[in-house]
Amino acid sequence: MxxxxxxxxxxxxxxxxxxxxxxxxxxxxxxxxxxxxxxxxxxxxxxxxxxxxxxxxxxxxxxxxxxxxxxxxxxxxxxxxxxxxxxxxxxxxxxxxxxxxxxxxxxxxxxxxxxxxxxxxxxxxxxxxxxxxxxxxxxxxxxxxxxxxxxxxxxxxxxxxPILQDPGLAIHPPLLYLGYVGFSIAFSFAVGALIEGRIDAVWARFVRPWTLTAWCFLTLGIAMGSYWAYYELGWGGWWFWDPVENASLMPWLAGTALLHSTVVMEKRDALKVWTMLLSILAFSLSLIGTFLVRSGVLTSVHSFASDPARGVFILAILVVFIGGALTLFAWRAPVLRQGGVFAPVSREGALVLNNLLLATACATVFVGTLYPLALEAVTGWWSPDNPSKISVGAPFFNATFLPLAFPLMLAIPFGQSLAWKRGDLLGVAQRLAFAIAVGVVVAIVILALTVGGPVLAPVGVGLGVYLILGSATEIATRAWRRGAGLGVMLRRAAGLPRSAWGTALSHAGVGVTVIGIAATAWGVESIVTLQPGQSTRLGDYTVTLEAVTPRNGPDYRETVARLRVTRDGQSLGVLEPGKRVMVGRSMPTSEAGLMTLGLGQVYASVGEIEPNAAGLRLYWKPMVLLIWLGAVVMALGGGLSLLDRRARIGAPAPARAAVPAPAE
Missing domain, CATH: 1.20.120 (Four Helix Bundle (Hemerythrin (Met), subunit A))
Incomplete structure (x- = not known):
């Protein structure tokens, strides 16, 4: 019933x-x-x-x-x-x-x-x-x-x-959906405003908290999905440029651009056309992600459905809503009144540069993800027996995405330090001199200490340090007052708007993630087969197979390899990677073993496993936790901005112009 x-x-x-x-x-x-x-x-x-x-x-x-x-x-x-x-x-x-x-x-x-x-x-x-x-x-x-x-x-x-029976299932999909679907509010605001024909700074004040909420959830959802794939699939990687991973990255990039665009629109009543377009595209890319997962056009661990009828239905939804919204946008965009003007060197100009880089990066991911599908569909139409198939993987995305990400990272501290309407680039560079110098020194020192190692990794660490210090510099600059004591400066810093702190925290989180990504270049990998009592070196650590033992869980059976990790003869703990079979399912899965040592992790997964031997894939991943910690810091910064008084109160009703009294 x-x-x-x-x-x-x-x-x-x-x-x-x-x-x-x-x-x-x-x-x-x-x-x-x-x-x-x-x-x-x-x-x-x-x-x-x-x-x-x-x-x-x-x-x-x-x-x-x-x-x-x-x-x-x-x-x-x-x-x-x-x-x-x-x-x-x-x-x-x-x-x-x-x-x-x-x-x-x-x-x-x-x-x-x-x-x-x-x-x-x-x-x-x-x-x-x-x-x-x-x-x-x-x-x-x-x-x-x-x-x-x-x-x-x-x-x-x-x-x-079996792959889904993990705590990540309870966290990742709801967070991801809150982000995906949250952008529907920005979409609805954009379409609703275009229908009415009224778009102004008040509109931006209303839509920005909803966009920021969706962005925070999507940031956490992507990070949780990355960590789940990292320890569940046994591949030892945190991002694979899987098409469905890209499907979540694209709305995040568009949403990030939208967030910065709404700031310009709210402050200067400018970028109306661009903000409307981003509001439509952010949710449209979420719908495209839904189509990729549920249409059967992809073969992925993320995919749920392979029913062509479902795919056609969702494709029709895409055509109606994306096509309808873009048609309405094309009709209304030419009549939108442009807002205030600003100099190229200004905070508005920096945010425009931010938008261009983010939008271009999103476009590269979009092309790399959908072009193979489009090529197969088109060639399969006139040659059903021999459609053209290509694979676009990490080399393409690294070659196109990273060159756009690097200047974006460089510009972030400058953008948040420039004044509105007209800025002083030289003055900002002077204020950021300490952050720039420390970042360069860190990169040079690490490069000198790791001669013969990866070259770009030290640059990445230096860039991350520059981002963190640059974000802190903005707060310090706003709190500083000539001749004031430390107590006064701390009180001034505490009195800054929460949005200022949130912005700085989010940008610092980007720096933390960049350091974690760069540090993966110094990881160590070892593929070995060990018998009980045998050991192998993994960087500064020694891994010893103590035993291979079967055991039962509440709804599964598994065989685990018990591994002892030591350093300089001192035991640091035990890892137990294994092979697991769920009750009701015959498909075996690999369960990775993780040991967190500071910000790094020893990672172990098993291949073939027998009573007297185990094939092992072992990794040492220095500072890998910074990748996900940085994403959490970004989301916390967004949450802090949501607590700002302007976001809680909402947009004020526009004041009416005073009517002059009639002359007597």
Missing amino acids: IVEAGHYALVLAFALSLVLAVVPMWGAAARDPALMAVARPAAFAMLVMVALSYGALTWAYVGSDFSVMNVVQNSHSMKPLAYKISGVWANHEGSMLLWVLILALFAGLVAARGGRMPARLLSNVLAVQGAVAAAFLLFILTTSNPFARVAPAPFEGDGLN
Whole structure:
């Protein structure tokens, strides 16, 4: 009964989404307050219905209701409760329901915080959000019903994909979806404003907190996915330029550009056309990522679906929403009034440079990801038996992406230190002299100490140090006062807007990540086969295989290699990588062993494993944790900016010009 109620709630949510998509927009066009007033309660009701539906599916998983096909295919009665709950979104149908739940949640939050927004803008924004929700609810109901029954019900389920039975499943997809779907608010704001024909600095003040929220979640989601792949897949890498990884990177790059663009629009009422375009593109790239994962055009560990009907449906959604939004943009863009002017050397100019580099980097990733698919599709059309296939991998992305990333990193401290409207480049360079000097010295010293090693790695570390010190310099400069004591400077620093601290923290986080990436060049790798009692060297460490032992878990069987790690004869701990087979699934998986030593890690994964020997892939990865720590610092900086008074209060209503009194 609960399963049927969840299905009915989903149908009601679809009906409410249609009401939300049509009635408020009609009211905004007719300037009818009664029709526009429908927007907020409809958004709340849609959220409640989707939440009830999602709760019903979760109930089926927790209760191991094997009369539901989705539960049969993705769960098992012996599965731990945590994996039953997170297993709801570990499949195509459940993950799409989570996708729509988050979409409805953002619509509800906009409705709850929309009291200060102009009624027409709020109506149009929620109507666009309702239209997107309607499209995906229809997709779920017609092609991906998570409540489909199976008769007769089997006694036991197939269990969860072994690769997905990991704590990362509980964290990575929700964070990633909060980022993906969060950009739908920027999209809805852009389309709603284009429909109304009114775009100004007040609009930018409203949209920026939502964009920043989505960016923070997407940053954490990408970082968590990177770490999960790093320790779960046993490859020892943190980024593989997998097409689905790229699908999350592209909206992040566009969203980062959008964040900086909205700052210019809010401060100077400029870059309106560009900001509108980025608002559309950020969510459009999220939709493209959804298409790549669920259409079957990719073969990837991330892919959920391979049903062509689903792919065609999502492709139609892309055409309607992306094509419609870009058509509306092309119609309205020529009549958008340009805002304030500024000198090329200014904070606005630096943000424009930031946008150009980020947009170009996004374009290179887009081309490298989609060109092989487009080539295969086009050549397969006229030659079905022999389509052209090419592979675009890390060499292409490294050769195109990194040359754009390097000048972007150099420009970040300059950009945040320049004045608005007209800046003093020489003065900023003088203020950043210490950060520049320390970064150069660090690079030279490391290069001298590692003669014969990688050349670009010391440059990367020096660049990261420069970014961190450059971010700190901005805070120190704003807090400094001639003749003031340390106490006064600390009080001035504490009194700075939280957005200033958040910006500095996010930029410093970029520096931390850059150092972690650069340091991977000094990693050590060893592939060996050991028998119990044998040892091998791994950099400064010695790894000894003590035993190969079988053991059982709550819903799996595994064979582990017990490894002792020592340095200079002193034991540092034990690693236990192994091979695992889940109950209900015959596919074996590798479980890596990790030992954290400071900011670095000893990493071990097994290949062939026998009672008297084990094939091992061993790594020493210095400072590798800085890669993900930097991403966390970036997101914390974004969160701190959200606590700024301007973001919490929202945009003020524009003041009316005073009407002069009539002459007597």
